[in-house]
Ligand code: PEP
């Protein structure tokens with residue numbers, strides 16, 4: 155071992171404008187350079203050539219990374235890389251031309267940083283193309299090692315050229331949600347950033363690297379930047395970091411209030427042993443504990459060529475990213491933006507260069523893609539867990555879940571761990587953690603409650619448990635896993651407590667508690683099936699916003715009288731390809747089947763804005779919310795509109811109650827053009843006419859409702875968009891979205907204008923935006939003359955109860971007062987809890 159460590163890459167190891175005739179010549183040339191510079195024994199060239207015989211080292215995009223066999227590492231004297239720039243290209247494999255050869259001689263993992271850089275380069279085609287023609291070897295070195303050179307372990311980490319100091323004032327520390335916002339902002343700049351806490355540094359463009367710092371409230375950090383865009387980029391990052399403080403404090407205050415809420419749950423008669431966690435799904439459950447000991451899944455290691463593996467991984471990551479985007483979008487609409495942020499943060503893992511590179515590297519070492527991906531995700535999850543921070547431990551569970559999704563794409567046969575050995579009587583399922591996929595597939599007949607050692611109140615398990623109505627606790631620590639199988643327990647999901655070995659008196663009291671809660675639910679169930687008729691006899695139709703037939707049953711059980719909004723974009727978002735006319739027809743048919751004689755309003759595809767579908771390859775827009783979105787896109791893309799309308803009219807032939815509506819209408823020309831297409835297709839498929847409506851989501855549509863009314867059968871107001879366009883606030887804006895209150899008097903006046911315009915021609919108006927599911931909002935909308943309210947199913951009982959307890963005359967007066975208010979706060983102040 156030489157005294158002075160040689161650099162991994164230096165100008166003598168870069169050869170520009172090389173012209174090797176063959177792959178073998180290229181490898182030999184690179185090895186000669188490494189040998190001449192004292193990095194390897196000349197025999198290592200044979201080892202590299204042998205590797206080519208058993209694995210493909212072509213990475214893609216014209217880059218190849220030849221390297222020797224593991225058993226020949228003894229021939230390496232120093233870790234090093236030799237670069238051959240081959241502008242004319244050399245055939246690596248039939249059909250694969252290499253222009254950039256990175257020959258790797260590495261005893262240890264020193265080259266991982268280079269691989270990480272390479273994977274980034276592979277995604278930056280422009281820069282890669284420049285490297286293939288550059289005449290400056292330093293450009294090559296800079297691209298491969300400059301910004302990843304590890305700091306000498308003993309030297310204190312240095313800050314970059316421009317910096318600011320900050321003391322973490324997020325009460326929960328730097329957890330995934332704020333961190334992923336930092337990453338979003340940092341990535342928008344070309345500057346290089348660094349965050350330093352003591353001697354530890356992290357990259358604000360990399361979520362995992364940020365989380366690994368494990369920053370807690372009170373930690374002092376230095377955020378620094380360098381590069382052309384450093385000043386502006388750093389200012390933006392600083393604004394983003396400081397801008398989240400208020401939100402984080404508010405979230406923490408809310409969490410604290412929740413935590414302090416006196417135990418409203420069940421109180422045992424005797425002092426029972428108890429495991430305390432965090433309540434994640436309200437309700438009480440009694441049952442024997444069943445501890446789920448997940449058998450380690452064996453991932454077969456089936457090597458394929460590196461390019462096939464790379465393609466498979468790329469495809470799996472892309473599809474998973476799309477799935478998560480769809481899930482985030484759906485969750486935002488159904489549960490709210492905070493819950494959706496979890497999925498966005500999860501998706502960050504898919505772009506994590508460390509993770510992806512590690513997987514690539516394992517493939518380069520000769521492992522199969524599924525094995526490599528699983529191994530990489532596991533290693534990273536273990537790293538996160540080892541940091542001893544509960545928030546990061548929760549991220550490890552998220553990473554494993556994302557990992558599982560990707561794995562499912564890579565090797566569909568690797569079914570998720572199933573729960574086949576559950577006891578016959580309903581049990582309290584105890585597990586270290588449960589992936590959302592497993593939670594979603596739980597057999598509700600055999601599970602009374604859930605308790606997990608890990609996870610947090612916003613983990614998927616928690617969200618899904620609430621959605622499933624399952625009593626649940628999370629973060630019960632490993633103490634949970636030590637409970638003997640079969641121990642009788644009472645789980646209180648409201649207070650997050652698992653009471654063990656209850657006495658007979660405790661059981662009697664717990665059963666009484668459960669019976670009382672069930673009776674209350676039964677009363678609600680009875681009520682929610684009743685119509686939303688006010689005390690003075692004014693009836694409002696109540697619909698549900700559901701996207702697929704499977705959700706209809708729950709919606710109806712919650713009291714939905716039909717579907718007021720079926721967002722069809724999820725048919726497109728959830729899969730990697732455009733659904734065919736027949737596939738769409740089948741879905742609309744099953745929706746109608748599931749609804750029986752209840753009405754169904756299907757919204758034609760609303761793509762654009764925040765709903766982007768990768769496989770449609772639409773041009774990138776500077777301002778997608780103001781671009782080719784909704785009806786504008788449909789009119790430009792008959793290949794999307796026609797099959798959808800054909801499928802809908804074919805479904806209408808069964809004579810059931812189907813209506814079609816169009817999103818993002820802004821002009822009369824759009825309405826008449828869309829009606830003409832509908833009529834043409836109706837005639838082609840020989841279907842009956844169906845009611846055609848438009849969504850009012852843009853102020854122009856509200857203002858012109860009287861002009862549109864003769865041309866449409868109904869209006870449905872999308873208050874989510876109407877609010878964003880009326881108030882000029884991006885509905886997803888992290889800082890402003892909270893101000894985008896649909897009860898703003900400006901929005902209410904637009905709603906009023908719509909109702910008046912529609913009424914002049916005898917048309918009805920519904921609302922299917924989020925405010926329809928808010929009991930006070932629903933009361934106000936009813937007072938404004940809205941005839942139908944469509945909402946997320948779980949909101950229905952409370953809305954119905956509110957309307958049934960109101961007088962229409964009072965609601966009309968309330969609406970008049972609201973229209974006269976000066977601010978949204980003033981409108982909200984009119985809510986006395988009962989109208
Ligand atoms: C709306 O904008 O209120 C609406 C219902 O449509 P989406 O949320 O799907 O944009």
Ligand code: MG
Pocket residue numbers: 817851872874875
């Ligand atoms: Mg909308």
